[in-house]
Amino acid sequence: WDEPLIFELTAPGERGVLVSQTEPGVRAAVGDVLAELPAGLRREKPAALPEMGQMRVLKHYLRLSQENLGADFNIDIGQGTCTMKYAPKVNDRLINTPNLTAMHPLQNEDDAQGILEIIWRTEQMLAEISGMHRVSLHTSGGSTAIWTNIAMIRAYHEANGEGEQRDEVITTIFSHPSNAAAAKAAGYKVVTLYPDADGYPDLEALRGAVGPRTAAIMITNPEDTGIFNPHVKRWVELAHSVGALASYDQANANGILGITRARDAGFDVCHFNLHKTFGTPHGCGGPGGGASAVSEAMTPFLPGPLVDRSVGADGVRFTLNADLPQSIGKVAPFYGVIPTIVRAYSWMMALGAEGLRAVAETAVLNNNYLLKKVLEIPGASAPYAVGRRRIEQVRYSWQELFEETGISSEEIGIRAADFGMHYWTSHHPYVVPQPFTLEPTESYSMAELDEYAAVLAQIASEARENAELVRTAPHNQTVHHTHHDDLEDPARWAITWRAYQRKHGEALAEGRAAARAAGETPRADVAATVVAADAVAAV
Amino acid sequence: WDEPLIFELTAPGERGVLVSQTEPGVRAAVGDVLAELPAGLRREKPAALPEMGQMRVLKHYLRLSQENLGADFNIDIGQGTCTMKYAPKVNDRLINTPNLTAMHPLQNEDDAQGILEIIWRTEQMLAEISGMHRVSLHTSGGSTAIWTNIAMIRAYHEANGEGEQRDEVITTIFSHPSNAAAAKAAGYKVVTLYPDADGYPDLEALRGAVGPRTAAIMITNPEDTGIFNPHVKRWVELAHSVGALASYDQANANGILGITRARDAGFDVCHFNLHKTFGTPHGCGGPGGGASAVSEAMTPFLPGPLVDRSVGADGVRFTLNADLPQSIGKVAPFYGVIPTIVRAYSWMMALGAEGLRAVAETAVLNNNYLLKKVLEIPGASAPYAVGRRRIEQVRYSWQELFEETGISSEEIGIRAADFGMHYWTSHHPYVVPQPFTLEPTESYSMAELDEYAAVLAQIASEARENAELVRTAPHNQTVHHTHHDDLEDPARWAITWRAYQRKHGEALAEGRAAARAAGETPRADVAATVVAADAVAAV
């Protein structure tokens, strides 16, 4: 599809949906509410939204959807650390019921026993999975769950009179960047530790870093390299030894479900991403769902309200408890991302203990299988811990290929999309040179893993034999190579269509005129002579 | 996508969905039911269905869906006579409720008052729209509604003792082929009339054809040419004058809603296609929905049961009436295609009388606008009734272009798909040479009509300047030019995968081996080296 911007589709007078109108009786009673608006409050010019019939709006967005590559379509193992797994369709269908969509959060608890029970049960299961005492599901993403954890840590130290003293948080470079960023946003100085020569988290470095100013260590394990810190319990003990707390980023928990638990290593708080480990869809970047799990000592600081279960004469009842004097308060509206929570609950209930363990075991099997396949590709390597197994993912490197061909990991990623595959380099900074991180999870079949590895091998071979082909990618995508410089220059960047028209309107008009003169039909004109070659869906 | 056949994706042992298992208590009570099956009743070899994980099945069909071009995606005016209009999404959402999907047809009527009322209201509205006395919604397509109409006519004549005598049905060549076919299937001899020189139905020809053997005339109006028969009332009168009945195929009713009605012209029976005129989706070729509307005299012959409305002490109640001694009996299970009926009801209720008239008026406006645009394309013409307006559609001809370039209407259609447009030639036989039939309905904007016409103009121009480009189409589609001869030869045709393997298994294996030898990766192997160029979605 060669689909214009929606603003270019406007046709004055068309309507997309009609609004319920005020009844004559209401009009008679209230008069002309617009005419009576206080001075300056009546909008002078209508908002310049497009005017379109319903089918055209639908068609526009359906076409855009086909220009997008969801996990349901590709072998989505290229976004390592993000756990792109199957989000079962049955869960989408279960949540799309008025029994959830039409629930108001302040309805009487008697009308909400079903959803309250699901929240409570989900918390209980996550408590068992983490070994923690209590869980809050209020946050809508992993990073904000991390924030919630550091906010509770801050509240804990403040409650103990050490709020001023403890102003440092320690993390590692292969922990997710949000640990560092959330700690900073909470007012902490961030100390980042680098791994030892073998890529393992460096216990000695930690020993040198902890002290009376340390508020917490905030670490991911297994780290983004896929390496599990075998001394993690020592790390926690070291933190505790100086009065600091230990916060566990479990974004990478998928490979250790039922194997080991945060509390078993002594952590005080941890978080899960429901949209990663627990099989809910990623929604183009949210809403996800965060779970903050805490030890008994940290429980008073949880955000509220909490869902409590009581057994009375009338049977079991679930209630909302907002009487939490030490709570950090609200971290989000109401009780969390309900569609995510119910999906995660259903996902766990479809699997059970045996199933969760099969998830973990199959994920690591897939990961180590893929590791072997990738290492067979000349030019690819898996730095650190050479010859050792990994857990959930591997941070690989194309450094050898880059040195040989000049083709970068980023260029390989763009070329991979030509094969209908998504591929991501890695989080910054690129400690591993020319990095890429693959996380096959448990969701993809052996044949799919083979297919993905074969595409990488194909591109590596192209890089050697026809580097230009790789460098000039994309060749088979909705859009051609973009000029990214536009977006770094305040004079040229355009974050909205109105800004674009203001900054580039003249060039836009000129470009169209030129195209028209050259016999081409510009995008904003009738799209008739644009052949489908320019209009293919994403892959 | 270069998606294999699903059988090629099998991986032994994988499961797509698990089935509810028999409880231990049941097993204890009934024993091994399989072992106890009577001789010969136990299947010996499992069905050779594919074994696949759930996500892979989903991915397969989602990819196939992207290789398909629904009305929601293209400017779907190329399938004239089929009334490809907007099927509102709200109606899809309204019907997908357990209040419909989980209703069993033999539940107590008290549990079904909602759906019975919708059926009754829909019938009432269609009765008003057609002017008829009573409506049955039992059939699931237009052709079977036509069948129902001729079956009622047959029963009527039989009831009058004229069943043997009346063995002919008269139709016209520009009426839908199902009129002829259904009459034939009902045991009638079919007489087909051709239009007069101007393309109008030929009243004199009818006069020559009717007689004591005539059971009915079965005609479409406006005909597939888009021409309205101005003498339609004379036609009906002529039929009645010899004791025959008149059956009106209203598949093309979209342009005359609220303008003129079947009963106003004297027809005894008529039918509508709910999936055409009344805005329900076409579902890749059904289920649709048929409505058979009849005069009071024909009412006793309707299929049963009928939905009746009564007002009693407890208020209004809807009941199923199966006490219909003259009824032709069942024409389908239960009461019709419920999802279609409820959608059609909602569609009418979103529009009302004023809206239905706007549908008709806008459809004819769009049609005549498009007519003007198409006639501006050199090589295109609209045979018959030159210079006159049309109603709902127009049967055009590329005969001039064909004579000039050798490019046929069929070739133009295949090329049109390269532009993301669907285009259909016309029903056989091609009375109009190199025909195509466009029916813009009310659903497409002026800009979209312009775009479609521009594509036709572009292809016509290509036909002159680069006929080979058109002749070798498709160029930008999921699949390349197919070899249709395979499908006309019983020795080679393959209607199922098992038949294909049996007939072509050797060639298949050889082809794959050859491809492999040539360095290509055959489809059934890992699809890794197949570049996305071969794998684009439909457009």
Added chain:
Amino acid sequence: MTTPFVHPYIPNTAPATKAAMLAAVGAESIEEFYVDVPAEIRLGRALDLPAPFTAEADLTRHVEGLLGRNTPTTQRLSFLGAGTYNHYVPAVVDEVINRSEFLTAYAGEPYEDHGRFQALFQYQSLMAELLNMDVVNVPTYDGFQATATALSMAGRRSGRSGIVVVSDVLPDKLSRVRDFVSSNLALHHVPTVDGLADAAAVAALVNSAELAGDVAAIWVETPSYRGAVESGIRALADIAHAVGAVLVVGTDPVGYGVLTPPADQGADIVCGDIQSLGLHQWYGGAHAGFIAVHDDPSFIMEMPSRLFGLESTTVPGEYGFGDVAWDRTSFALREDGKEWVGTAAALWGIAAGVHLALMGPQGMAELGETLLSRTRYAQQQLAAIAGIRLTDSALHLREFEIDVAGAGLSAQGIVDALRSEGIEPGVVTGVSTLLVCVTELSSQADIDRLAEAVRALAETTTTTASDNNASDNTEEKSA
């Protein structure tokens, strides 16, 4: 209305656009387009229809309000079958058939609608594996039509007019078939014995003077109207083939994960409905018919439906799809085609294909076993109630009939009484007979609940009856 009517479904009702289009075609008003519609048949007034709900929110409230007056089987414990069955529909099935691309497509060519052709070819192929036959059609309307057409095919192919009906047929289905074939075929019924075909009587009739040489087909239904699985298909096939007739088997494919397909027992045409394979109940409004035959042109050329075939393309190894033997159809030849082809039930075929792909061989086997087990269990539990008996001793799949006369009950009385407990116990088939249906969604607890409710009713009735020396009229007691 004085304000112009603009509707979201009709973009060109926008006044400026409408004016521009009229100007472009040189028309003063829309009325000019209707010159061929004479005044004598013009309506001349607005249609008399209810006031519409043009705002989508208002429409939604209205329709949801109406549908809210239904009480679906999710809120009843239902043992209703008789043609529509409550099987589980996997979410992936609904996801696929609700994709806009499939839902709103229609009749595209094999190029732009490659996905539709492949999905339906796969449906044909998956059904073919389940049935062990080489040819399956793109779905026709429903199992009624499929059966009527299958019998007509047998008639057309042989030039004979006799159909011997050897099973208990669902009455509605029989009604449909009777009317459909009435111009061409005559139905001859052979009563069943203990629920199954009476092969000896069939043989006698087929070879009788009345029918000799004019039997086109023997028609078996399995499971029968009462759920009985026919065990004599092979014998019936032999009888048919001996006189040059064919065996037509009407069936529900749901059991063939464990049961021998009719083709393996000599059937020539197998037909029926696929509602059990991934379609919701929809108040009886979601049926589709299949017809399966062997790869024999003498059968195939009699099929009216479209048949999608796999063909090669200009790219070696690539699969293309198209219509097989198009010239059979009414699209090609109008009345000279076979019956007719039209919009039927393609989407339901795609659904059934997805369903079979998800289930796989093991899923279909487990489903078959669960159905046989639960059916047998329900038979046991109900027949264990004093005075209630099964009406035959055949093997049953999913449905069976009980006779409750011995318990002093009427079938309608049970239905009325259990309804107050939220149970739909079955379909009344006679004064004292009830057709009970169980599926994989009927748990042991559900069946036990049914049996308990019937037992309680029977005991109350018996007690009351013995107290009163009363008759077998139980209706008054079943409030």
Added chain:
Amino acid sequence: MTTPFVHPYIPNTAPATKAAMLAAVGAESIEEFYVDVPAEIRLGRALDLPAPFTAEADLTRHVEGLLGRNTPTTQRLSFLGAGTYNHYVPAVVDEVINRSEFLTAYAGEPYEDHGRFQALFQYQSLMAELLNMDVVNVPTYDGFQATATALSMAGRRSGRSGIVVVSDVLPDKLSRVRDFVSSNLALHHVPTVDGLADAAAVAALVNSAELAGDVAAIWVETPSYRGAVESGIRALADIAHAVGAVLVVGTDPVGYGVLTPPADQGADIVCGDIQSLGLHQWYGGAHAGFIAVHDDPSFIMEMPSRLFGLESTTVPGEYGFGDVAWDRTSFALREDGKEWVGTAAALWGIAAGVHLALMGPQGMAELGETLLSRTRYAQQQLAAIAGIRLTDSALHLREFEIDVAGAGLSAQGIVDALRSEGIEPGVVTGVSTLLVCVTELSSQADIDRLAEAVRALAETTTTTASDNNASDNTEEKSA
């Protein structure tokens, strides 16, 4: 279990595949992959979780059973707001965001995820038109976060720490903001007068010795917690700008089809929640936050969220998309980025974009007018009841507070009493105050029903009270 565990969600649990993969990597068992996980922290037992429902049909029955214990607002007449609102969601919105392509995508590049980038760029652009501002972010978690970040931006940009809070803020939102900014900012509250900001008092505080030179922002909420539409934004902006501070306006965009956007009245940062623009209530679980600023790098570079921008490609006239000023973010710079960026609420942004495209200028204008009219009508009907009064005289959009003390009622008493009639009359905000919310889905008949129910309760209470010379404790009377 002795049979191998094979699950539809985990294809490689198929025993043959698992064995082949282990063999390929040269591992004896899965256990080898866990050598780095020491025994001391190994769980060593199965997780103690409820028995699962591995059959999808069983899972569905379980979850539907739980959800069936909810009674949603479709079965109640609800006047609940206070942060989550019952607006109509057009079907097309749900259709689009439930497309697998959007629902299951995540973080693809601008090439393979062109559609996502365009859809979110369009969301930004559509919101920008509604708000009359040039920059809108990809949604953050919710309006609470958006406001907390907006205030933090003002603080970071100015290096100052004072925030002057001039409106009545939703208590939960205030709680969230307070904790979030506690390391960096101090909140100073100026009480409202008759529901609106007290500009004179604000000016006095801003220029007071305590705060002079350290005011980063004045924070307005409109509509306020109680639904009052702030009329003094221009004056407040002038006060802020005079001291080098900025005006931050927290708002709900639903009214800007008819109301003047804050930017036109001098606002520098406008922020809030988009739940009203096409998201269902979801028990409070569907929120997303927007932050809008002018095209000024000093603001933009303080934004933590992703900002999608339109850029050219190698094909003239083609639109590409990408991240604007990536180096602001924590993805680029970890703790040196602005706050952090992570998975937030992109899908809800797409929904809001579709919603605005469907509504268009006329739809948003009609919606605004309907909301104002119905709100006013509800105020009139309730205030007409003897003893019930509005707690302020400001203009209200959608929500307003009533004080019922004069009618001898308590707020909780009304809620408890009306609940038995299926009505949720509002949110209790104090002993005698109730926050009532009406939307375009509250018809005149609905509002009349509410008013009638309250009136009847008030009259009963008054009668009883006068009979008994009773106190104002009404709870016992409101069974």
